Amino acid sequence: MKGKNKFWCSLLGLLFCSIVSAQRTLTFEDCIIIALKNNLTLKNSRISEKIANYQLNNSKTKLLPSIDASVSNNYSWGRGVDPNTNSYINQQFKSYNGNIGSSFILFNGFSNITGIKIAKQELELNKTITQKIKNEITIDIASKFINVLFLQEIIKSNEDQIKSSTRQLEIIQIKFEQGYLLESEIFKIKSQKASEELTLINNKNLLSMNLLDIKQFLNLPLEEEILLISPQEKLFSKIDIQSNNITIVENAASLNPGYLIMKINEQKAKLNIAYTKSSRYPTVASNFNLSSTYSNSNPFQNFNDQVNNNLSYGLSFSLLIPIFSQLNNHFKIKESKLIYEKSKNETQIEKNRLSKVIIQAINDANASFTKYEASVLSYDFSKKSYEADLLKFELGKMSVSELLITKNNFVNAQSQLIQAKYELHYNQSVVNFYRDNVFRLE
Structure with a gap:
């Protein structure tokens, strides 16, 4: 029997190890790397970058001359013009025409030069949009990661509470059987345990x-098991909003993609x-x-002779002067000036919004720090009170x-402490993200 027990224990151990090894462990940095590689929205944004780069190269080619070549053939029956003599003849013949032409814009009001600059700004805009999408993915994953x-x-904590209730139920059961407690006391503990089990299921x-x-953000198979690794504990500190808020806002404005997008649109x-x-x-x-x-109508000259004899070339210059375009150009200029004024206002609006968001993030982080400190004290006192009342x-x-009241106070304090800790993790990481443009769960 002992040999069989050892065999089954070994088998169960191997099965457990295989299950654990099949589970994929991920840190926050791992999640970000996978998401930035697999996210479909980000892939589309990178494609837009490539398109903008091609458009920039295409705008540069407008500075080059254009060259065209054409070849045509003509079959003539009856009366027609002989291409060799330019006289009318009444016979069947074939003729071939070849032409090479080139045109080059010498001046067009610097339209092509300005078009290249606009295309460069468009490429920079697409790159900034890609960075904005990266930031949004990072924030979304961080929020879900913290929730997990x-x-x-x-x-x-729920499982520990259920174990505690199970132990208390055993004690009460013994006291009931010995006649020290009423059966209603057993029902109270059972009700408490059932409530805790329901909370565990919901969580x-x-x-x-x-x-x-998280799996959908990372574009992972839904059946794949993942385990998220908590960041190392750190000593939290309060952020001094009075001394460095202006510096943080200015740095964030120069780094934040949302603001840069508005700035690029203004330049465009x-x-x-x-x-x-x-x-x-x-x-x-x-x-x-x-x-x-x-033409084959001239039997006395071969192909090379005819081509050389009929060769013509010329160079011409053209000047196109816009005189009246039904005021179309006039109103387009007026419109473009108003669009520029509007874009400047939108840039300032975004900067104001960003400033408010950053200061609010600092306030949230500091409030979270105060909440965390209070939660630590509340947890310590409620834990000592519960342990004393349990005895x-x-x-x-x-x-x-009376015990259930003390226990519920302890459970609430423990839950508030866990919530305050991760809320502080997230809020301080958000402030660091705005300040350094790098999101780290510390």
Whole structure:
């Protein structure tokens, strides 16, 4: 029998090890790396970057001359023009025409130069949008990550509460059987235990849903088991809002993608004024043309001779002066100036909004710090009170109702402490994120 027991214990141990090894452990940094690699929204944003880069290269090519070539053939029956003599003949013949032309814009009000600058700003805008999406993904994952860590610790606390209630139920059962307590006291503990078991089930469901959200953020298979690793504990400190809030706001404004997007749009709007003004200037272009003809109506000259004899080329310059465009250019310039003024206002609005968000984040972090300190004291006192009352209960000097009140106070204090700790983790990390543009769960 002992041999069989050892065999089954070894088998169960191997199965447990295989289950644990199949579970994927992830730190917060691991989650961010996987999300930035797999997130589909981010992939689309990177594609937009590549498109903007191609558009920039395309705008640069407008500074180059354009070259075109054409070849045509003609079959003529009856009366037609002989391409060799330019006289009418009445016979069947074939002719071939070749042409190479080139045109080059010498001046168009710097429209192409301004277009290149706008395309550069568009590329920079797409890069900034990509960074903004990265930041949003980071914040979302951090929020879910903190929720998971919070629920994991709450669930452990729930399980400890159920174990405590089970032990208390055993004590009461013995006292009831000995005639020291009424059966109603047993019902009170059973009710408490049932409530704790229901809370445990609800928290496990919440944990499952938050883990599902994490998997979707990381684009992982839904059936894959993951375990999130809590960051190392650290000593928290209060943030001095009076001494460094202006510095934090200014640095955040220069780093935050939301603000940079508005700033780039403002610069684009300013360039667009110059682009629309270029329509008022004349356009100067040069054109070069080279052509020749071959026809089988002339049996005395071969192909090379005909091509050389019929060769023609020329260079021309053109000047296009805009005189009246139904006031279209005039109103486009007016519109572009108003768009620029609007974009400047939007940039300032975003800066004001960002300043408020950062200061609010600092206030939230400091409030969380105060809440955390108070929660630590409340937890310590409620724990000592519960331990003392539990001893009194076991010695028969306290009723079940009084014990449950003390226990609920302790459970609430423990839950508030866990919540305050992770809330402080998150809020201080958000402040550091605005300040350094790097999110670290410390």
